[in-house]
Amino acid sequence: MAVRRGALLLLSLPFALGLPLSLQRVSAEEAVMSATFEGKPWTASFTLAQTMQMGGKPVLNLSGTEQGSPTMTFNSMLVLKDPNDFAGTYPLKTGSSANSASFNILDSGAMVGHVRFASGEIVVDKYDPAAKTVSGHFSASGKDESGKREDLIDGRFSGIPVTAQ
Template structure:
């Protein structure tokens, strides 16, 4: 599953680099639709993605946000949907579960310099606006980086993120 997520991230990065639209919403720092605190510092997504898909016959939602810069930092999650037509709900993150998982990747000059796998926490979709097909909610997560150092993503918020279907 980790290989699939890594491959998905690489494909999304490549598609963005060559300009293929993927229902990404570019925002300025003042209009941020996803933000949190990571390692005690503010993190704000430069662009976001929310896409529903089928994996192993189950409805899933990929929710991610990337802060461009040096380094580039991406929050990525895969959530097993209870109802593909109503995304509202609480999605607890679990260690070793492909159903509700999240990670944080840190890239510098195109090379992976950090990776945090979140083993606990929660992503909550508070609102799904069917008319505009957007989601809003909040999240918190904790886990460990590759060296075993504890990391936390706190005070996470997202709003108005368009949801695309695959």
């Protein structure tokens, strides 16, 4: 029950934060996020990049969700080096909410898979302050609930609009 509630919260995050639908849904011409997970291509149906304050530090929540059966979501929280320029390399850490990432798999509203990444990095290659968008790449390795190693490789994101909470 707690897993289902957490999964629904994660998927409803863009709506709960009150983001306009135009910022939640993207097309191939606008924002793109993709990677290879379990050897299969994954492409987000909608993306989110939002700045917020956590523990007095500026943080960027960068995520993407591929809707379908199952629904798969990549989510990360990055402690920003500079609150006005997000470009940089963010090594992923385990056991901390700072510079962390996970991959959740939901089927019929129930969590059927969860990978917490212990290593890897998210690189914001470019922050465009005029357009307020981020672009970059990522890769990560971690373990699922059963201890099986999972890799997320060849991750790319571009033109993701950044909003403030």
